[in-house]
Amino acid sequence: MHAVEFENVSKSFSEKNILENISFSVRQGEIFGLLGPNGAGKTTLIRLLLDIIRPDSGEIRVFGDFLSPAAKNRIGYLPEERGLYKKTRLLDMLVYLAQLKGIPENQARLNAESLLKSLELDQYKNKKVEELSKGMQQKIQFLSAIIHEPELLILDEPFSGLDPVNTKTVMVRILGLRASGKTIILSTHMMEQAQTLCDRILMLNKGRRVLYGPVDEIRKEHGKNSLIVEFAEKGNLNAIREISGIKKIIEHGKSVELFPEEGISVQLLLEELVRKANLTRFEKTFPSLNEIFIETLESVSNE
């Protein structure tokens, strides 16, 4: 059973198509990235998933079924628009939020104490939210989304406002949640984090699906088909220049990037290189998710 399934889902606002015929599924226990430029439709898709708004057509299933009120308690949501009870003390607020999701008070208090400790926030537990810095409030918002130990966690821009250390803390926490079998949907503009964390992604542009699949496969498919090599002696570069089948050579400091001619595989080129030069390193190049994001948007805007 999938955690989430969308089948040909469309949604329009005032006759403007916001999502067009979107299909995808999120597997249980994976980190699924929801990517796309501003206005692509990511938040609208999340609001459909949470049954805050209804689709014009198509079908949405969460935990294999239409979203029931009981199933809603199995979801944690960190919304893009943040809102905490500013005058309430941290610990009381977390306990209250967990109780709203059906967790008994004793258990809620235990969860809250242990989470605050794990993010090094326990010294602030009796402070009011408004007394905390923006970054700390952001971490508290993250805790509010996981306080009831949801099976499915939806995070809309969880890293905004966080410094690099806290970004790493939250990333580690997200990986820990996956390791304990939770499913995470991560909507973000931070491509580096998405590349590190996500197993699979869906990329939207103007309400349409433009990329969908495992991050590794997408990176392979968008490969530039080039090879980065380093060799023991500088003189080896001349030997490499004599090898036939190389279309272009770009020097990047210590390393050299080689582009094979059409019809010549990187593998074949590598074998030839090993015969002719003393290689100390070789690596097939894959574009980053950031490069793929930009390239995909440029190619769809030229259509």
Ligand SMILES: Nc1ncnc2c1ncn2[C@@H]1O[C@H](COP(=O)(O)OP(=O)(O)OP(=O)(O)O)[C@@H](O)[C@H]1O
């Ligand atoms: N309630 C609404 N009424 C009318 N238009 C809406 C409504 N909600 C969203 N839209 C429009 O739908 C489009 C997609 O918005 P959405 O917030 O889903 O994008 P997003 O991908 O989350 O963008 P961002 O990355 O900027 O948060 C936008 O053009 C937005 O103006």
